[in-house]
Amino acid sequence: MTSADRTYDVIVLGAGSTGENVADVAVRGGLSAVLVESGLVGGECSYWACMPSKTLLRGSEAIAAARSVQGAAAAVTGEQDVAATLARRNAFTHDWDDSGQAAWVEDVGIGLVRGQGRLAGPKQVVVTRDDGSEVTLLARHAVAVCTGSRAAVPPVDGLADARPWTPREATSAQAAPGRLIVIGGGYVGCEMATAWQQLGSAVTLLQRSGQLLRGLEPAAGEAVLASLQELGVDVRLHVDVRSVSRDGDEVVVLTGAGELRGDEVLVAAGRAANTDELGLDTVGLQPGGYLDVDESLRVTGVDDGWLYAVGDVNGRRQLTLMGKYQARQAGAAIVARARGEEVDLADWSPFVATADRRATPSVVFTDPQVAAVGLTAAEAAEAGLPHRVVEYAIGGVAGASVFADDYAGTAIAVVDTEREVLLGVTFIGAGVAELLHSATVAVVGEVPIGRLWHAVPSYPTISEVWLRLLETYRG
Amino acid sequence: MTSADRTYDVIVLGAGSTGENVADVAVRGGLSAVLVESGLVGGECSYWACMPSKTLLRGSEAIAAARSVQGAAAAVTGEQDVAATLARRNAFTHDWDDSGQAAWVEDVGIGLVRGQGRLAGPKQVVVTRDDGSEVTLLARHAVAVCTGSRAAVPPVDGLADARPWTPREATSAQAAPGRLIVIGGGYVGCEMATAWQQLGSAVTLLQRSGQLLRGLEPAAGEAVLASLQELGVDVRLHVDVRSVSRDGDEVVVLTGAGELRGDEVLVAAGRAANTDELGLDTVGLQPGGYLDVDESLRVTGVDDGWLYAVGDVNGRRQLTLMGKYQARQAGAAIVARARGEEVDLADWSPFVATADRRATPSVVFTDPQVAAVGLTAAEAAEAGLPHRVVEYAIGGVAGASVFADDYAGTAIAVVDTEREVLLGVTFIGAGVAELLHSATVAVVGEVPIGRLWHAVPSYPTISEVWLRLLETYRG
Numbered sequence: 004m005t006s007a008d009r010t011y012d013v014i015v016l017g018a019g020s021t022g023e024n025v026a027d028v029a030v031r032g033g034l035s036a037v038l039v040e041s042g043l044v045g046g047e048c049s050y051w052a053c054m055p056s057k058t059l060l061r062g063s064e065a066i067a068a069a070r071s072v073q074g075a076a077a078a079v080t081g082e083q084d085v086a087a088t089l090a091r092r093n094a095f096t097h098d099w100d101d102s103g104q105a106a107w108v109e110d111v112g113i114g115l116v117r118g119q120g121r122l123a124g125p126k127q128v129v130v131t132r133d134d135g136s137e138v139t140l141l142a143r144h145a146v147a148v149c150t151g152s153r154a155a156v157p158p159v160d161g162l163a164d165a166r167p168w169t170p171r172e173a174t175s176a177q178a179a180p181g182r183l184i185v186i187g188g189g190y191v192g193c194e195m196a197t198a199w200q201q202l203g204s205a206v207t208l209l210q211r212s213g214q215l216l217r218g219l220e221p222a223a224g225e226a227v228l229a230s231l232q233e234l235g236v237d238v239r240l241h242v243d244v245r246s247v248s249r250d251g252d253e254v255v256v257l258t259g260a261g262e263l264r265g266d267e268v269l270v271a272a273g274r275a276a277n278t279d280e281l282g283l284d285t286v287g288l289q290p291g292g293y294l295d296v297d298e299s300l301r302v303t304g305v306d307d308g309w310l311y312a313v314g315d316v317n318g319r320r321q322l323t324l325m326g327k328y329q330a331r332q333a334g335a336a337i338v339a340r341a342r343g344e345e346v347d348l349a350d351w352s353p354f355v356a357t358a359d360r361r362a363t364p365s366v367v368f369t370d371p372q373v374a375a376v377g378l379t380a381a382e383a384a385e386a387g388l389p390h391r392v393v394e395y396a397i398g399g400v401a402g403a404s405v406f407a408d409d410y411a412g413t414a415i416a417v418v419d420t421e422r423e424v425l426l427g428v429t430f431i432g433a434g435v436a437e438l439l440h441s442a443t444v445a446v447v448g449e450v451p452i453g454r455l456w457h458a459v460p461s462y463p464t465i466s467e468v469w470l471r472l473l474e475t476y477r478g
Numbered sequence: 479m480t481s482a483d484r485t486y487d488v489i490v491l492g493a494g495s496t497g498e499n500v501a502d503v504a505v506r507g508g509l510s511a512v513l514v515e516s517g518l519v520g521g522e523c524s525y526w527a528c529m530p531s532k533t534l535l536r537g538s539e540a541i542a543a544a545r546s547v548q549g550a551a552a553a554v555t556g557e558q559d560v561a562a563t564l565a566r567r568n569a570f571t572h573d574w575d576d577s578g579q580a581a582w583v584e585d586v587g588i589g590l591v592r593g594q595g596r597l598a599g600p601k602q603v604v605v606t607r608d609d610g611s612e613v614t615l616l617a618r619h620a621v622a623v624c625t626g627s628r629a630a631v632p633p634v635d636g637l638a639d640a641r642p643w644t645p646r647e648a649t650s651a652q653a654a655p656g657r658l659i660v661i662g663g664g665y666v667g668c669e670m671a672t673a674w675q676q677l678g679s680a681v682t683l684l685q686r687s688g689q690l691l692r693g694l695e696p697a698a699g700e701a702v703l704a705s706l707q708e709l710g711v712d713v714r715l716h717v718d719v720r721s722v723s724r725d726g727d728e729v730v731v732l733t734g735a736g737e738l739r740g741d742e743v744l745v746a747a748g749r750a751a752n753t754d755e756l757g758l759d760t761v762g763l764q765p766g767g768y769l770d771v772d773e774s775l776r777v778t779g780v781d782d783g784w785l786y787a788v789g790d791v792n793g794r795r796q797l798t799l800m801g802k803y804q805a806r807q808a809g810a811a812i813v814a815r816a817r818g819e820e821v822d823l824a825d826w827s828p829f830v831a832t833a834d835r836r837a838t839p840s841v842v843f844t845d846p847q848v849a850a851v852g853l854t855a856a857e858a859a860e861a862g863l864p865h866r867v868v869e870y871a872i873g874g875v876a877g878a879s880v881f882a883d884d885y886a887g888t889a890i891a892v893v894d895t896e897r898e899v900l901l902g903v904t905f906i907g908a909g910v911a912e913l914l915h916s917a918t919v920a921v922v923g924e925v926p927i928g929r930l931w932h933a934v935p936s937y938p939t940i941s942e943v944w945l946r947l948l949e950t951y952r953g
Contacts, residue, residue: 048937053876053937053938054876054938057880057938058880061880061881062547062549062550063550065543065546065547065550066544066550066554068540068544069540069541069543071540072536072537072540072566073537073559073565073566074537074558074559074560074562074565074566075536075537075538075563077556077558077559077562078541078554078555078556078558078559079541079544079553079555080553080555080556081553081554081556082552082553083549083552083553084549084552085549087549087551087552088550089549090548090549091547091549095879095880322937323937324934324935324936325934327934328932328934331931353928358932358934362932362934364936366937366939401529402532405529405532405536405570408566434912435912436941437910437940437941438912439939440913440916440933440936440944441915441916441918443936444916444925444933447929447930447932447933448925448929453826453828454922454923455919455922455923456806457803457832457833457837458833458918458922458923459799459802459837460799461840461841461849461911461914461915461918462523462798462799462802463528464841464912464914466914469915
């Protein structure tokens with residue numbers, strides 16, 4: 004049964020934070036927009052990623068911060084109430100009920116169709132509802148694919164059948180498993196190993212390479228490795244996982260170095276694009292992979308340029324915050340093109356996602372936190388940019404020593420020596436998450452080093468490391 | 479007895495952080511420099527201001543942060559160990575022993591003469607040592623007055639004789655007084671009221687006007703007023719102090735609204751320049767007041783321009799961090815002029831203290847913290863700048879709600895509507911101190927609003943309030 008076709012200016016496939024933002028910008032721009040969603044409105048970030056993972060980590064962080072200050076430490080005589088922490092996490096995810104977000108969608112005048120959407124030719128989407136009924140949606144101007152990504156399960160013998168945890172289960176578990184084996188030492192693996200070890204699990208973290216947090220400055224992975232070990236996590240590097248199986252309630256992981264047994268195994272080994280079931284073939288595209296886009300997030304190779312791919316699904320930067328950023332830029336481009344206005348594709352225009360390449364910020368909420376933006380030294384070298392790397396041990400900053408006794412941390416700045424601007428900055432240490440935006444503004448604003456000398460850090464704060472970095476650069 | 483004259487390129491009167499930095503820059507620039515100091519090398523900041531005050535406050539802050547997170551709160555079953563906090567403060571001030579700082583001075587090749595220095599004509603300084611002996615110093619290029627300021631004791635009947643605490647006693651006390659009366663609701667009064675109330679005193683705070691933290695956005699004073707009251711501080715506004723006296727161990731404060739009795743009274747009612755005993759009259763200047771300077775911190779009205787006044791003593795911005803900033807700028811100007819090089823006095827040049835007027839950051843370490851940079855709305859209006867004020871309640875930001883349950887805070891941005899840049903930003907809330915530098919970089923860098931949209935805040939952090947401010951501005 005097909006109900007009557009409905010026409011919108013913009014159809015958005017996927018109502019995660021990225022899709023919500025594309026639709027929101029379209030509606031603010033005077034267009035009509037509809038979201039198509041088969042799962043929860045709000046998506047991974049709200050329910051199975053950023054929000055629950057950070058609430059799992061925050062309590063331990065706050066306790067550690069108090070314990071690290073002589074005088075305050077005496078007040079921390081008890082233990083974290085793990086049940087209360089899990090309850091807090093449940094509250095943040097609204098017990099995985101999306102009615103609040105759905106109400107917001109309605110409030111701001113965005114349409115919502117629940118069901119599985121797929122393209123059925125240019126500007127046409129067919130949605131199959133849970134009850135099997137179908138509705139056809141027609142787009143006047145644009146369709147935006149914002150279906151995101153899912154955890155990739157690597158082709159390890161037996162793994163898919165061993166009921167592994169993905170990040171979804173790791174962020175939504177209602178109790179700490181006794182023994183948790185984590186496969187993958189990227190930011191998800193490191194954060195979840197930290198969280199569950201702190202909440203009572205005995206965690207083993209397996210990483211194929213010799214480095215955690217690859218893609219960030221090597222010092223980040225080294226600091227997090229040391230801290231995980233200090234927390235009691237059994238970190239094993241250079242480990243090749245050969246097979247995974249279930250033996251009763253136990254999970255058995257066979258590695259090149261022997262057998263491991265646990266209660267749960269978390270696979271945090273990358274992502275895969277949610278593009279298999281989108282009907283991409285009906286518009287001449289290949290299903291299953293990431294969608295190639297131009298700087299305004301418009302899919303390349305589609306006649307008349309009506310198809311956009313925004314957020315994780317284009318593979319540019321798989322972070323909630325960058326999905327939302329792309330959504331603002333793509334939404335602005337959709338609105339402008341619908342009005343017949345020119346869309347400037349130059350760097351930093353309102354219609355392009357330049358920060359994807361030049362200034363993507365990220366915070367890994369481990370202990371220490373790792374906050375980074377822009378290019379690492381390795382990326383600057385690879386890009387052939389003239390640069391110098393400046394490092395400073397944050398513990399030498401007065402504000403850091405006030406913040407915590409024996410503060411240990413590192414700041415790393417990558418300076419473009421020709422243009423005398425910052426290409427990237429990494430902060431490693433407790434409480435540096437809020438420090439990052441200063442670097443993001445400096446990188447995005449291309450603020451010259453000479454001018455940054457006038458940006459006086461307040462005192463005594465950890466931010467004073469900025470002054471030390473400038474002094475170190477000056478030599 | 480006068481020993482033989484000694485000649486240096488630069489003589490610096492006062493070895494606080496400002497003087498240290500002037501001398502350091504001079505020496506790095508190839509000049510010889512000497513510091514003259516009658517007190518502790520390192521000055522107020524190290525021993526009686528920033529460092530001890532923040533260590534007195536940090537323990538309570540860390541405990542409050544843990545208590546504000548459900549799950550973590552359960553771990554905080556004990557009380558702060560006040561003796562341990564005071565011991566930590568003593569460690570940060572090295573028990574008021576400056577041998578470490580004096581060793582640094584020697585290490586970097588700066589001369590140090592301990593004693594009372596005063597000008598004895600152009601480029602000439604006479605130092606009287608503790609033993610009464612004198613030494614005459616001659617400057618080849620410059621003398622920098624960095625003698626700072628002291629607590630001003632207002633002309634209240636009996637106050638000077640009532641042995642009042644100044645900020646020095648308030649930051650160095652070895653026990654919490656039972657009842658502490660604080661006169662003055664500026665940042666020193668508010669911080670010390672917060673600190674000692676948290677450490678066990680019963681504090682009464684008297685403010686002449688109806689507003690705390692004058693000079694900052696009014697919302698800051700309102701938030702701190704509410705929090706002081708919640709802490710149990712007896713805050714009295716519109717209070718006129720008529721006399722202060724001692725009655726045995728008690729201090730008696732007579733106000734227009736009646737009598738108050740306490741164990742100590744802290745006077746935190748402004749500063750006075752340390753220029754009385756500097757021999758300013760020998761070079762044609764008036765002793766006792768603040769010294770007028772040009773943008774390179776050179777004292778105006780002195781022939782040949784050899785005299786500088788840097789830091790509190792010029793009255794521009796009485797903050798440690800700005801004294802050090804001025805020191806870097808003045809030091810660079812001194813070095814350049816000594817080399818016969820041109821000194822560019824345009825805004826933001828390496829030789830001028832433009833941030834004094836345009837981008838002075840400050841953090842008040844109360845609970846909530848108040849972090850501000852640049853112009854307030856009132857200052858923008860007074861300057862006749864076209865502007866719009868944008869406000870956002872920080873509690874609505876996901877990262878803030880993760881940071882603390884029931885997070886309350888406010889962000890206020892003042893936007894220049896003609897140039898589309900930020901004139902000033904104020905953050906009020908827990909844990910915003912490190913957030914400030916993002917605003918400082920934006921204001922100093924004059925980063926256009928359009929570009930700031932590309933500065934994506936990391937998620938979930940309190941920094942996401944930046945996005946909300948931009949959205950609110952866009953309207």
